[in-house]
Amino acid sequence: MRHTNKSFLKQKLNQKETIVLELKNLHAEVEGEGIEILKGVNLKVNKGEIHAIMGPNGSGKSTLAKVVAGHPEYEVTGGDIIYNGESILEMDPDERAHAGVFLAFQYPVEVPGVTNTTLLRESYNTIAASRGREELDPLEFDDYIREKLDLVEMNPDFLERSVNAGFSGGEKKRNEIFQMAVLQPTLSLLDETDSGLDIDALRVVSDGINKLHGEEDAIVLITHYQRLLNYIIPDFVHVMIGGKIVKSGGKELAFELEEKGYDWLESLAKVNGEAK
Amino acid sequence: MGNLTKAEPSILHNLAIHAPENTPQWSNVRGKNLKALNSTAFPHRKIEEWRFTDLKPIERTEFVPLSEAGVLPATDIEKYFIPESDRSRLVFINGRFQEKYSSIGGLGKGVTVGNLNANASHETVSSYFDKLVNYEEDVFTMFNGVMFEDGAFIHLEKGAKAEAPIQVLNLYTDASKPFVATPRMLVVAEEESDVTIIEDHIGLSENRYLTIPVCEVKTKKGAHIHHVRIQRDSINALHVSRPIAYVEKNAEYHSYTITLGAKLSRNEPRVVQEDEEVNFTLDGLVLIDGEQIADTHSVMDHRFSHANSHQLHKVVVNGSAHSIFNGKIFVRRDAQKIDSFQENRNLLLSIDGLVNTKPQLEIFADDVLCSHGATIGQLDPEEVFYLQSRGMTEEKAKEVLTYAFALETIENVKVESVHKLLIEEVYRYTKANSVEKVTA
Numbered sequence A: 001m002r003h004t005n006k007s008f009l010k011q012k013l014n015q016k017e018t019i020v021l022e023l024k025n026l027h028a029e030v031e032g033e034g035i036e037i038l039k040g041v042n043l044k045v046n047k048g049e050i051h052a053i054m055g056p057n058g059s060g061k062s063t064l065a066k067v068v069a070g071h072p073e074y075e076v077t078g079g080d081i082i083y084n085g086e087s088i089l090e091m092d093p094d095e096r097a098h099a100g101v102f103l104a105f106q107y108p109v110e111v112p113g114v115t116n117t118t119l120l121r122e123s124y125n126t127i128a129a130s131r132g133r134e135e136l137d138p139l140e141f142d143d144y145i146r147e148k149l150d151l152v153e154m155n156p157d158f159l160e161r162s163v164n165a166g167f168s169g170g171e172k173k174r175n176e177i178f179q180m181a182v183l184q185p186t187l188s189l190l191d192e193t194d195s196g197l198d199i200d201a202l203r204v205v206s207d208g209i210n211k212l213h214g215e216e217d218a219i220v221l222i223t224h225y226q227r228l229l230n231y232i233i234p235d236f237v238h239v240m241i242g243g244k245i246v247k248s249g250g251k252e253l254a255f256e257l258e259e260k261g262y263d264w265l266e267s268l269a270k271v272n273g274e275a276k
Numbered sequence B: 001m002g003n004l005t006k007a008e009p010s011i012l013h014n015l016a017i018h019a020p021e022n023t024p025q026w027s028n029v030r031g032k033n034l035k036a037l038n039s040t041a042f043p044h045r046k047i048e049e050w051r052f053t054d055l056k057p058i059e060r061t062e063f064v065p066l067s068e069a070g071v072l073p074a075t076d077i078e079k080y081f082i083p084e085s086d087r088s089r090l091v092f093i094n095g096r097f098q099e100k101y102s103s104i105g106g107l108g109k110g111v112t113v114g115n116l117n118a119n120a121s122h123e124t125v126s127s128y129f130d131k132l133v134n135y136e137e138d139v140f141t142m143f144n145g146v147m148f149e150d151g152a153f154i155h156l157e158k159g160a161k162a163e164a165p166i167q168v169l170n171l172y173t174d175a176s177k178p179f180v181a182t183p184r185m186l187v188v189a190e191e192e193s194d195v196t197i198i199e200d201h202i203g204l205s206e207n208r209y210l211t212i213p214v215c216e217v218k219t220k221k222g223a224h225i226h227h228v229r230i231q232r233d234s235i236n237a238l239h240v241s242r243p244i245a246y247v248e249k250n251a252e253y254h255s256y257t258i259t260l261g262a263k264l265s266r267n268e269p270r271v272v273q274e275d276e277e278v279n280f281t282l283d284g285l286v287l288i289d290g291e292q293i294a295d296t297h298s299v300m301d302h303r304f305s306h307a308n309s310h311q312l313h314k315v316v317v318n319g320s321a322h323s324i325f326n327g328k329i330f331v332r333r334d335a336q337k338i339d340s341f342q343e344n345r346n347l348l349l350s351i352d353g354l355v356n357t358k359p360q361l362e363i364f365a366d367d368v369l370c371s372h373g374a375t376i377g378q379l380d381p382e383e384v385f386y387l388q389s390r391g392m393t394e395e396k397a398k399e400v401l402t403y404a405f406a407l408e409t410i411e412n413v414k415v416e417s418v419h420k421l422l423i424e425e426v427y428r429y430t431k432a433n434s435v436e437k438v439t440a
Helices: A005-018 A061-069 A093-098 A116-130 A138-151 A156-160 A169-183 A199-212 A252-260 A263-275 B011-018 B030-038 B123-128 B139-147 B381-388 B394-410 B416-439
Strands: A019-030 A036-046 A050-054 A074-083 A101-104 A111-115 A187-191 A218-223 A236-241 A244-249 B089-093 B111-115 B152-156 B166-172 B179-181 B184-189 B194-203 B209-211 B214-219 B224-232 B238-247 B252-259 B264-267 B270-273 B278-288 B293-302 B307-317 B322-331 B338-348 B354-363 B368-377
Touching (some): A019 A218, A036 A061, A036 A074, A036 A218, A050 A061, A050 A252, A061 A074, A061 A093, A061 A101, A061 A187, A093 A101, A093 A116, A093 B381, A101 A169, A111 A116, A111 B381, A111 B394, A116 A138, A116 A156, A116 A169, A138 A156, A138 A169, A138 A199, A169 A187, A169 A199, A236 A252, A236 A263, A244 A263, B011 B030, B030 B139, B152 B166, B152 B194, B166 B209, B184 B194, B184 B224, B214 B252, B224 B238, B238 B278, B252 B264, B252 B293, B252 B394, B270 B278, B278 B322, B278 B416, B293 B338, B307 B354, B322 B338, B322 B368, B338 B354, B338 B394, B354 B368
Parallel strands (some): A050 A218, A050 A236, A101 A187, B089 B166, B152 B184, B179 B209, B184 B214, B194 B224, B214 B238, B224 B252, B238 B264, B238 B270, B252 B278, B264 B293, B293 B322, B307 B338, B322 B354, B338 B368
Antiparallel strands (some): A019 A036, A019 A074, A236 A244, B111 B152
């Protein structure tokens, strides 16, 4: 196939505009402990794409999500995180949230005394202000979030309950996706969102995520099992072992992992590790 | 203990002996208390009960009698009035009753709201005044007994329900010299009566004074008392309070103490069970900063079977403030089927803050359920990160979490304007402290 110079240039330009997240040889360790968990992660995520990061327990996939969101427990010791064309390494977690990064927690935190509505209105308005969207007053906001409730089939009563306090594991996970719906992030990092969900809840949550996903945003799913990927079809699947991405492929890679487990890739991780 | 022969008389002893005698004619408790005071030594840190609390700020202050202190008039008093109590308010300035600001007699038949001096002939006053006080070897209650001039009197006849909360407003004014105030309060709720009391202590300036409020409460058969105590003394004030409540059969006494002010405060709430089937609460919220010292030594005395008691004591410490908690729970022999809950939770926001906590359960019955716990912690970094990841700044996240921590203890305050006021106080504290939290 031949390209004219002009169309090649245009394609390249477009490509640059569409990269949402780029991890460049990212190294990170637990702050103050010197234990390296991410050992050179490379990843490119474009607008409109869904990426799944899979791997055995302890491979560093949850850490990866937390590091991108800016968790203070981890220190980036090498490489870079480029979000929408700029390094976000120096940004606080709230600044990253303002820029459109969203992390759905594996273990959402309970905040007794603060209602869901209060938290969400506060969040929505701070993020809206920094992204040039219009802030909503309590009445407007009420209308706005009620629409979003339907998306994850949540009872409106839950809006006046304290954030995650006394919620079941499944409710907490739904709440994370509900927050994602309200905050409309550009990059969503969903950390083990499927764990703790029964099959009906998994369907509801997955449908919600699929409806939220569009041309302008990107999703990174962190998951241990292939199960979630039956509901949310990824464009790319990456396997993380020992703090690195050792294999990438299309959605069929997930099926292969389901069949063969991670063992056959462990050796690959070693070879790669030694080769470098 | 209790022998003055070796100890120097304290400033309180000297004041009691030399100050002009202003105790009212009707009361005959001065002599008794003066005698006791003269044979009781001022407490010090070698006594277990005072181990963590240094009383030097009291000992080293040259207090003068109120008449010599050069007190300034109180202005702008109305802003402290709660709207619910416009017909049931008692105002005291530096311990002296202010008839023109008070509103009495508005709650109708069966409810007496007034000052002790005007109600001296009431048989309840002669039956109970100074007779419910029960603090061992306590210089402060004795001093109050020698020096008091007047006090609040609240009485509910059998079956009477106070239709509005009663506000007892204690204001302390600015003065050129430090003075001592000795407020008194006597509350007697006869059988099946019901009342809500808001006791407020407010320092109008930043001057040093010592206030020693003594409060006696009798909750008779089936009566209900809801008692909110707010301490917003001057930042240099010293506050030593002695509220004691007795609870008879089927009665309920619920108290909520909010400690915000004073350089040094020592609060010793006590509840004594007098019969079976009672229910009582002794909750507390302490928000301190800077150099403040807030000490709570409480007693919940279960003397009969079938009692439900609840004590949630929450503390937030910032700066180099110091909180002390000693919660005694007694369950006497034969006091079976007691369900008692005690929890002291401390949130330390700064490196220099200090917390001493000592739950103290003394249980001599075998069929009881007593749960207790004490925790001291900082804000959970995972919780801070969670809120930050939702767009809140670190300061804001810490503010919200501190606010959430504190809020739980005031949820049971039923009077709307007071609940709102306390939320504002909590908010003001968390807000004022957010800057320091970031640098800490």
